[in-house]
Amino acid sequence: VHIKKLEVYGFKSFGFRNTVVHFENGLVAITGPNGSGKSNILDAIMFAIGENSPKAMRVDKFQSLFHDSQNPGHRLVRVSITFDNLDRGIPMDEDTVTLTREMEGLTGDSQYLLNGKKVSKTAIMELLEVVLSAPNKLNIVQQGMITRISELNSEERRKIIEDIV
Amino acid sequence: VHIKKLEVYGFKSFGFRNTVVHFENGLVAITGPNGSGKSNILDAIMFAIGENSPKAMRVDKFQSLFHDSQNPGHRLVRVSITFDNLDRGIPMDEDTVTLTREMEGLTGDSQYLLNGKKVSKTAIMELLEVVLSAPNKLNIVQQGMITRISELNSEERRKIIEDIV
Amino acid sequence: KKEMFMEAYNRVDSDIRATFARLTGGTAHLELENPDDVFAGGVMLLVAFPGKVARESTALSGGEKTITATVFLLALQSLKPSPFYLMDEVDAHLDAQNTERLSKVLTERSQNSQIIMVTLKDSTVAKASLIYGVYPRQGVSQVVKYRNPSQVPLAQIAAEGS
Amino acid sequence: KKEMFMEAYNRVDSDIRATFARLTGGTAHLELENPDDVFAGGVMLLVAFPGKVARESTALSGGEKTITATVFLLALQSLKPSPFYLMDEVDAHLDAQNTERLSKVLTERSQNSQIIMVTLKDSTVAKASLIYGVYPRQGVSQVVKYRNPSQVPLAQIAAEGS
Ligand SMILES: Nc1ncnc2c1ncn2[C@@H]1O[C@H](COP(=O)(O)OP(=O)(O)OP(=O)(O)O)[C@@H](O)[C@H]1O
Ligand SMILES: Nc1ncnc2c1ncn2[C@@H]1O[C@H](COP(=O)(O)OP(=O)(O)OP(=O)(O)O)[C@@H](O)[C@H]1O
Ligand SMILES: [Mg+2]
Numbered sequence: 183v184h185i186k187k188l189e190v191y192g193f194k195s196f197g198f199r200n201t202v203v204h205f206e207n208g209l210v211a212i213t214g215p216n217g218s219g220k221s222n223i224l225d226a227i228m229f230a231i232g233e234n235s236p237k238a239m240r241v242d243k244f245q246s247l248f249h250d251s252q253n254p255g256h257r258l259v260r261v262s263i264t265f266d267n268l269d270r271g272i273p274m275d276e277d278t279v280t281l282t283r284e285m286e287g288l289t290g291d292s293q294y295l296l297n298g299k300k301v302s303k304t305a306i307m308e309l310l311e312v313v314l315s316a317p318n319k320l321n322i323v324q325q326g327m328i329t330r331i332s333e334l335n336s337e338e339r340r341k342i343i344e345d346i347v
Numbered sequence: 348v349h350i351k352k353l354e355v356y357g358f359k360s361f362g363f364r365n366t367v368v369h370f371e372n373g374l375v376a377i378t379g380p381n382g383s384g385k386s387n388i389l390d391a392i393m394f395a396i397g398e399n400s401p402k403a404m405r406v407d408k409f410q411s412l413f414h415d416s417q418n419p420g421h422r423l424v425r426v427s428i429t430f431d432n433l434d435r436g437i438p439m440d441e442d443t444v445t446l447t448r449e450m451e452g453l454t455g456d457s458q459y460l461l462n463g464k465k466v467s468k469t470a471i472m473e474l475l476e477v478v479l480s481a482p483n484k485l486n487i488v489q490q491g492m493i494t495r496i497s498e499l500n501s502e503e504r505r506k507i508i509e510d511i512v
Numbered sequence: 513k514k515e516m517f518m519e520a521y522n523r524v525d526s527d528i529r530a531t532f533a534r535l536t537g538g539t540a541h542l543e544l545e546n547p548d549d550v551f552a553g554g555v556m557l558l559v560a561f562p563g564k565v566a567r568e569s570t571a572l573s574g575g576e577k578t579i580t581a582t583v584f585l586l587a588l589q590s591l592k593p594s595p596f597y598l599m600d601e602v603d604a605h606l607d608a609q610n611t612e613r614l615s616k617v618l619t620e621r622s623q624n625s626q627i628i629m630v631t632l633k634d635s636t637v638a639k640a641s642l643i644y645g646v647y648p649r650q651g652v653s654q655v656v657k658y659r660n661p662s663q664v665p666l667a668q669i670a671a672e673g674s
Numbered sequence: 675k676k677e678m679f680m681e682a683y684n685r686v687d688s689d690i691r692a693t694f695a696r697l698t699g700g701t702a703h704l705e706l707e708n709p710d711d712v713f714a715g716g717v718m719l720l721v722a723f724p725g726k727v728a729r730e731s732t733a734l735s736g737g738e739k740t741i742t743a744t745v746f747l748l749a750l751q752s753l754k755p756s757p758f759y760l761m762d763e764v765d766a767h768l769d770a771q772n773t774e775r776l777s778k779v780l781t782e783r784s785q786n787s788q789i790i791m792v793t794l795k796d797s798t799v800a801k802a803s804l805i806y807g808v809y810p811r812q813g814v815s816q817v818v819k820y821r822n823p824s825q826v827p828l829a830q831i832a833a834e835g836s
């Protein structure tokens with residue numbers, strides 16, 4: 183399983199168009215000037231796989247995820263992530279699995295779609311366990327946080343190994 | 348007033364020799380490979396001007412400031428900092444002012460010398476107010492901390508301006 | 513429970529030893545604080561870069577902590593592989609030699625798991641098999657795909673956006 | 675008390691406006707949350723990089739936060755100058771353009787206050803009037819003084835230590 187495609191609409195610095203990013207297996211580099219939107223791409227991936235803390239996406243509240251220029255009434259954020267499932271790492275008999283998360287208007291409530299069909303969040307949590315974040319989210323290292331992993335105390339380090347087992 | 352010279356003995360990665368660093372006014376760059384001792388030079392300056400929190404010098408306790416290889420019984424840390432005082436920014440009628448901090452053996456107690464004469468810490472705090480750290484220590488930005496200053500909340504930012512007034 | 517933990521602990525430890533030694537020429541390993549009662553103590557990570565005394569990972573320099581943290585993360589991977597890793601400018605505080613070491617080990621590990629890495633360093637971009645340049649245009653992020661780093665040096669990606 | 679505060683606030687604000695505009699071509703300024711009762715509210719820092727909408731400094735990108743923080747620190751300097759500044763790799767998350775901007779403004783300000791800056795970037799080293807190379811030899815830090823950056827590129831300082 184790996185990320186094959188990301189489609190972003192109205193999320194943070196991505197405007198009213200559908201921005202598509204095709205990924206491949208192996209090492210993918212994202213580069214560009216300061217403030218261009220690199221970290222926002224990682225935030226969009228976290229959003230799509232169900233991240234529920236605005237702070238983890240570097241905003242104070244869900245409303246701040248809507249692109250600035252959106253008219254408060256018609257706001258829509260939509261992020262779709264497509265996984266390559268040829269190895270059937272996700273227990274579904276599909277070569278690709280697409281998870282879509284939409285957030286509308288003022289409530290900030292999200293709805294999820296799996297390969298186009300509406301599903302509840304709990305339903306996908308079970309199924310997508312393998313792609314949703316690792317225990318302690320150790321597969322996601324945000325900007326400026328890498329040295330924190332070496333600053334864990336010995337209790338924290340033991341707990342991390344315990345959680346995985 | 349500016350830092351003219353730093354002499355470091357037995358402090359962190361500086362061994363049993365007296366390492367001397369001459370500084371000048373303007374922009375001074377310190378560079379070199381990872382783990383060479385660059386941040387330790389800044390820690391030594393903070394130590395000499397009276398820093399009392401081991402954590403601010405990136406160690407868990409004062410004992411960890413002694414160079415590793417020192418025999419626990421004979422350990423000595425000595426850091427001297429010499430200020431250029433031609434502008435009499437420090438209220439002393441001397442062209443240079445040297446502050447020395449020594450820490451011995453097992454107690455971790457420090458003693459201070461001003462231009463070679465033993466003084467108490469409180470005595471120097473008054474006199475050297477201008478060179479000792481600014482309110483909130485905003486003149487010292489440790490590694491990885493610069494973005495924190497932009498992440499202050501509006502209360503914290505008001506308090507910083509209030510403290511200076 | 514203790515048996516499962518110890519089996520996991522030993523696998524992570526041996527992966528750390530092998531990877532750190534290969535990457536830096538130094539030594540690193542895990543150590544139990546309380547071997548008799550494992551869950552009563554923690555797990556230490558002791559690290560010695562070449563020419564240096566072994567120290568806890570908390571007492572290293574910024575760049576040394578980055579290398580050590582990456583080795584630890586990848587060792588956990590050997591226990592429970594994640595299908596993908598997201599890393600945001602983890603090479604920012606590294607010197608040229610450690611930047612090379614880091615991108616070398618990430619390229620190796622990216623054979624088993626996808627690694628998506630935000631970086632500002634040319635030498636890291638050069639190791640990637642797929643590159644995206646991101647730049648702002650009237651406050652909206654644009655993405656451009658590059659197949660080969662030599663096509664577009666970082667400075668050019670930056671310039672495209674201005 | 676309020677008068678003194680407002681005088682200080684206005685000086686910092688005008689320094690931020692001038693420095694940020696000169697440095698980036700964008701706009702930045704302070705704003706009181708509660709102008710009628712100053713001490714009942716905080717002080718906001720609103721920033722708009724070129725081509726972008728004004729946002730609070732907390733909502734910027736990593737590199738944008740670095741530039742904004744530096745401008746804020748230097749503006750406080752105009753209130754109460756410190757005789758020296760210590761900065762440890764503050765340019766780590768900056769792209770080439772912002773690294774130039776940062777080292778340009780620090781060079782200017784270093785006319786009034788000494789700035790001691792740890793950096794791994796050649797372009798920052800190149801702006802300094804005095805350079806120290808630090809490298810380890812058998813676990814002990816050695817320092818070497820260089821007068822002129824062209825004498826010793828960073829890679830050579832790194833190599834001296836191996
Ligand atoms: N809701 C939003 N609407 C529009 N723009 C936004 C929104 N939220 C954040 N931004 C802007 O998105 C821009 C890009 O942010 P991001 O953190 O992704 O940059 P980056 O490419 O990672 O930069 P750096 O290299 O400095 O880390 C910032 O300028 C930020 O102000
Ligand atoms: N008490 C001590 N005795 C001997 N060495 C020490 C002591 N305390 C710290 N060190 C070592 O000093 C070395 C240099 O640390 P320092 O943080 O100054 O490096 P640096 O040059 O800033 O590196 P980086 O570029 O990675 O930030 C580290 O390898 C650290 O382990
Ligand atoms: Mg970023």
Ligand SMILES: [Mg+2]
Pocket residue numbers: 385386387490573574575762
């Ligand atoms: Mg350092």
